[in-house]
Amino acid sequence: xxxxxxxMGQLKRSGWLVGLAVAVVAxxxxxxxxxxxxxxxxxxxxxIAMVAVGIGLAWGQGGMLVLGQGLFFGLGGYMMxxxxxxxxxxxxxxxxxxxxxxNNMVPGWWEPFRSAGFTLAAIxxxxxxxxxxxxxxxxxxxxxxxxxxxxxxxxxxxxxxxxESQQKTTGGFNGxxxxxxxxxxxxxxxxxxxxxxxxxxxxxxxxxxxxRWLMRSRFGELLLAVRDQENRVRFLGYDPAWSKVIAYxxxxxFAAIGGALFVPIVGMINPKNxxxxxxxxxxxxxxxxxxxxxxxxxLGTIAVxxxxxxxxxxxxxxWQYFQGALFVLVIAFLAQGAASIGPGFKALWQRLRGxxxxxxxxxxxxxxxxxx
Amino acid sequence: xxxxxxxPDGARASLLDRTLDQAQPSEQDYLEVLDLTVDFDxxxxxxxxxxxxxxxxxxxxxxxxxxxxxxxxxALTGLVxxxxxxxxxxxxxxxxxxxxxxxxxxxxxxxxxxxxxGLTTLQNLDVAAGLHRSAWSRFRRRRDxxxxxxxxxxxxxxxxxxxxxxxxxxxxxxxxxxxxxLLVQRAQVLLLDEPVAGMSAAxxxxxxxxxxxxxxxxxxxxxxxxxxxxxxxxxxxxxLHQGKVLAEGGVxxxxxxxxxxxVYLGAPAPAAAEQAGTTSAAKATPAAxxxxxxSAALPTQAKPAGREG
Numbered sequence: 001x002x003x004x005x006x007x008m009g010q011l012k013r014s015g016w017l018v019g020l021a022v023a024v025v026a027x028x029x030x031x032x033x034x035x036x037x038x039x040x041x042x043x044x045x046x047x048i049a050m051v052a053v054g055i056g057l058a059w060g061q062g063g064m065l066v067l068g069q070g071l072f073f074g075l076g077g078y079m080m081x082x083x084x085x086x087x088x089x090x091x092x093x094x095x096x097x098x099x100x101x102x103n104n105m106v107p108g109w110w111e112p113f114r115s116a117g118f119t120l121a122a123i124x125x126x127x128x129x130x131x132x133x134x135x136x137x138x139x140x141x142x143x144x145x146x147x148x149x150x151x152x153x154x155x156x157x158x159x160x161x162x163x164e165s166q167q168k169t170t171g172g173f174n175g176x177x178x179x180x181x182x183x184x185x186x187x188x189x190x191x192x193x194x195x196x197x198x199x200x201x202x203x204x205x206x207x208x209x210x211x212r213w214l215m216r217s218r219f220g221e222l223l224l225a226v227r228d229q230e231n232r233v234r235f236l237g238y239d240p241a242w243s244k245v246i247a248y249x250x251x252x253x254f255a256a257i258g259g260a261l262f263v264p265i266v267g268m269i270n271p272k273n274x275x276x277x278x279x280x281x282x283x284x285x286x287x288x289x290x291x292x293x294x295x296x297x298x299l300g301t302i303a304v305x306x307x308x309x310x311x312x313x314x315x316x317x318x319w320q321y322f323q324g325a326l327f328v329l330v331i332a333f334l335a336q337g338a339a340s341i342g343p344g345f346k347a348l349w350q351r352l353r354g355x356x357x358x359x360x361x362x363x364x365x366x367x368x369x370x371x372x
Numbered sequence: 373x374x375x376x377x378x379x380p381d382g383a384r385a386s387l388l389d390r391t392l393d394q395a396q397p398s399e400q401d402y403l404e405v406l407d408l409t410v411d412f413d414x415x416x417x418x419x420x421x422x423x424x425x426x427x428x429x430x431x432x433x434x435x436x437x438x439x440x441x442x443x444x445x446x447a448l449t450g451l452v453x454x455x456x457x458x459x460x461x462x463x464x465x466x467x468x469x470x471x472x473x474x475x476x477x478x479x480x481x482x483x484x485x486x487x488x489x490g491l492t493t494l495q496n497l498d499v500a501a502g503l504h505r506s507a508w509s510r511f512r513r514r515r516d517x518x519x520x521x522x523x524x525x526x527x528x529x530x531x532x533x534x535x536x537x538x539x540x541x542x543x544x545x546x547x548x549x550x551x552x553x554l555l556v557q558r559a560q561v562l563l564l565d566e567p568v569a570g571m572s573a574a575x576x577x578x579x580x581x582x583x584x585x586x587x588x589x590x591x592x593x594x595x596x597x598x599x600x601x602x603x604x605x606x607x608x609x610x611x612l613h614q615g616k617v618l619a620e621g622g623v624x625x626x627x628x629x630x631x632x633x634x635v636y637l638g639a640p641a642p643a644a645a646e647q648a649g650t651t652s653a654a655k656a657t658p659a660a661x662x663x664x665x666x667s668a669a670l671p672t673q674a675k676p677a678g679r680e681g
Contacts, residue, residue, distance in 0.1 A: 218502055218510045221495050225488040232486050235449065237474035237503035237557055 016212065019295075020205070027201040036190055043197040043265045045305040046204050050258030051282045052289075052297035053207045054251030059283075060291030061215060062247040063227030064144070068152030069255045069282050071159045072127040074274030076256030078163065079126070080263045081176040082110055083119035088180045097176065102168035110169070116183055123260045124253055131252030132245060139241035139248075144230070153276055160275035175270025182264040193265075200261050204298065207254050212294050214250070223247055255282075284323075288330050290337025300338060402426040403448075403478075403561050403591045407456035410440070410447050410615075417443040418454065419615035423593075427560075430587040432602050433595045435612035436635060441595040442483060444612075445563045449473055449480045460561050460591070475503065479559030483566050485546030489539030493530050493549055496538050497521045500553035520556050527582070528552040544575045551582065561591040568601050580605040611635070 031039055051069050058064045085095035086106070091114075094104055112118045134155075138148060163170045170176070185192040214220050226233050226240040233240045263269045272278070282301075289300020304323070311319035330337065403425045410418040418440040425431045433441045447454035450470035458465040465473050487496050498514060501521055517534075525531040528548040533541065538549060547567050554562050567583070568576045576598065583592060584605060596602055602609065602623065609626045611619040619629045626632055 213513075214511070216513050218498065218505075218512065218514055221491055221499055221514075222502065222510065224490055225499055228490045229486065229488050232482075232488065233499075234470040235474060235480060236500050236553065237471050239469070239471045 020209075023205055027198065027205070030201075031194055031197065036193065039197055040193060040265065041305075041309060042302075043193075043200045044262065045302045046197075046200040047258040047262040047265060048282065048305060049285070049298045049301040050200075050204055050207055050261070051255040052286045052301040053204070053211055054254030054258075055282060055286045056291055056294070056297035057211050057214065057254075058247045058251035059286065060293070060297070061220065061227060062223050062244055063230075064244060064248060065146075065149040066152055066248070066251060067149045067283070068154075068156035068276075068279050069251065070156040070274040070276070070279035071152075072131065072252040072255035073259035073262070073278070073282075074156075074159060074163065074269075075127045075130065075259065076123045077259030077263050077269040077273065078170065078176075079113065079119055079123050080260040081179070081269045082113040083116065084179045084182060084263065085176055086110065086114045087116075087183075095176075096178065097171050097174075098168065101172070107169050123256055127252045127256035128249050131249045135245035135248040136241065139244045140239075153279065156274070156279045157276050160271045163274070164271040171270065173271060175268060175273070176263075177268035177270075179264065179267055187264060187267065196261070196265050200265065203257060203261065207257075208294065208298060210250070214247075215294060219243065219246070284327070286337075288326065288338055290334075290339030292336060293339035296337045296339035303338075401461035401560060401591075403458075403460050403593070405444075405448070405456070405458045408444065408447060408458060409455045410443050410452055411455070416615050418447060420456070421612070421615070421617055423610060423617070425561075425591050425593055427589050427591050428587065428607075429591075430583060430605060430607040431591075431593045432606040432609045433593060433612060434597070434599075434602065434609060435618070438614070439612035440615040441612055442565055443615075445480055445565055445593070445595065448563060449478060474557065474559070477558065477560035478563070479554040479557055479561065480563040481547065481550040481554065481565055481567060483569070485543060485550055487538040487541070487546050487549050487553070489537065491538060492535050493538050493541065494521065494525070494534040496549055497524055497552055497556050501556035503557050518556075524552045524555045527555065529578070544571045544579075547571070548579070548582075551579075551586070555586065559590070562586065562593070564592065564594045566595055566597065568596065568598055576601050577604075 030042060034042060051073055055066055055069060058066045085097075086093070089095050094106055098104060098106065113122070138151065143151065163175075164173050166172065179187055181187060182192070182196070185195065187193070214223075222233070222238065223243045225236075226238075226243045230240045259269070259274070262273070285301025285304040286297040287300070288304055289298070290296030304326075307326075308319065308323065311322050315322070334341065403423070405421060405423040408418055408421040408423070409416060417438075421440070421444060423444070433444065435441055443452065446452045448458050448465055450465070450468055450473045454466055456466065460476060460478055463476050465476065465478060468476075488499065491499065494517065498518065498521055501518055502510060522531075525534055528551060530541075530545060530549060530552070533545065538546065541549060551562070551564070551567065564583075568579050571579060580601060583594065586592060587607075594606075606623050608621060609619075609623055610617060611626055611629075611632050613635045618635060619626050619632050621629075
């Protein structure tokens with residue numbers, strides 16, 4: 001009802017289009033400013049940011065502390081890697097590492113991944129099914145909070161351990177590497193590397209738009225209600241488990257797609273990419289950026305990873321202290337993450353001017369979305 | 373700020389009545405509770421309660437602390453497991469999860485007003501109304517405010533506060549919002565747990581008027597400690613004591629019941645009045661008036677004129 005009027009109002013209402021335009025310009029600008037190596041790093045961060053966007057939805061909006069997104073990242077990544085290995089080996093061929101560790105036979109459950117269509121479908125559907133079944137089982141039993149976090153982490157630990165133990169079929173500890181092509185594109189060609197960066201960037205933008213849509217829909221309001229007062233929502237006639245399952249499935253699919261794009265961009269996948277530690281680090285950017293905001297997880301993740309790389313190059317032995325200090329600062333002074341700085345100042349400004357205006361519907365999330 | 377705009381009758385009233393009548397409960401749809409028992413590890417909080425409430429009969433549940441009033445509501449809404457039977461419109465309520473009970477048309481409010489604090493008043497009502505929407509429509513944005521939400525915002529007097537976070541509403545306003553949420557979720561049975569606790573006299577009066585209006589075609593059960601409020605608005609009263617029904621009937625009838633007087637007053641006359649005063653003082657209700665036998669002589673005349681119509 002308190003819609004801003006006039007030119008500024010127009011700008012505010014269509015702020016997301018402005019934000020989108022800025023993002024697209026930034027996407028096309030990056031290859032001009034960065035060398036091939038840095039662009040590859042940025043593409044890798046974008047894959048991690050896909051996981052972060054999903055965590056923002058599941059945790060920031062839905063209150064589920066997903067500490068095991070490595071499971072879905074790994075499912076997507078390994079399925080993509082399997083297809084690429086089979087593709088490299090040619091029709092009927094055997095991936096190189098099976099030659100090395102195994103009996104030079106392709107296991108039956110690998111065979112369907114020779115098909116590109118099957119692989120792409122499986123990258124989306126398998127994590128969605130796993131998250132759907134798991135979420136349904138867990139959330140209808142009202143497992144939440146720390147118990148859910150521990151459960152999700154135990155699952156990713158089990159997954160990483162299992163992958164590591166199957167050297168003959170997953171590459172074990174070393175995982176899979178030395179990929180040559182990706183759906184027919186040679187991976188050593190710089191043009192194709194740039195194409196992969198563009199794909200990652202636009203997939204990420206699409207994911208942000210999907211989350212924006214979900215957050216602003218009635219589903220988003222319900223999810224927020226479930227996050228804050230789950231038991232109250234039952235007495236409004238909803239089974240809160242379903243809202244949570246949907247958010248969890250979306251987060252899982254985003255993580256899987258991030259994992260699937262990570263493999264051709266980085267050129268490897270192994271248990272160290274999908275285990276407990278990376279699963280926790282996925283949260284780092286989300287925490288620092290602001291988990292309840294739309295863009296916080298994305299910008300936070302890119303910033304954290306970028307700083308990590310920069311600091312580890314400049315101060316190889318002590319860069320982790322910087323990361324730790326940043327965490328302490330954010331949690332102590334900015335519990336809502338860096339994205340809360342803007343709206344926080346805005347609220348302060350309004351209070352100082354003495355104009356009591358209701359918070360915009362949807363809370364800080366939309367303010368951040370519009371501000372972008 | 374105040375629901376002073378509850379229209380006595382006329383154009384606005386017809387708008388309101390349309391919302392209130394939307395559920396169109398039939399006369400036969402009543403709440404029937406038989407032999408309801410809630411057992412907390414051997415302690416029977418509710419012990420063989422029988423309760424029948426029909427639409428248009430504004431029922432008050434009273435009783436000393438620990439009598440089992442709130443536990444009955446908890447049992448009927450799936451919050452605590454219970455034995456016995458409880459049916460609304462011939463459908464069993466016991467054993468169902470809370471959200472399924474709501475979908476059968478049985479809604480409740482809570483003693484400590486519990487609205488979704490992070491959402492606005494409007495969003496609270498919209499979420500509550502969303503129960504009847506298709507699952508797919510929930511993935512769309514709310515383009516405009518649903519008619520029933522607008523009407524209920526007027527009804528509960530919070531139209532001006534539609535866009536503020538519900539968390540910053542005053543206590544009384546939260547209670548109204550909760551009642552409004554029951555209206556948009558089209559509850560036909562409203563179980564209200566101390567809806568006027570902590571309200572000012574004017575707010576209590578407004579709430580009572582609202583309940584009478586709502587109660588015409590709905591089953592309304594009110595747990596309340598405020599005896600003045602009860603005398604003003606109750607059609608009938610069920611008195612509970614130690615989990616059992618002690619008495620049931622009209623306000624005057626119940627207030628004259630020796631067993632009720634004994635439970636409330638403990639023993640004959642003055643000393644007991646003080647005792648009752650101290651027990652209910654914690655409830656922040658006009659405790660002094662609760663116990664005085666003299667006030668028992670104030671029956672239904674206190675009701676506003678014309679409500680029988």
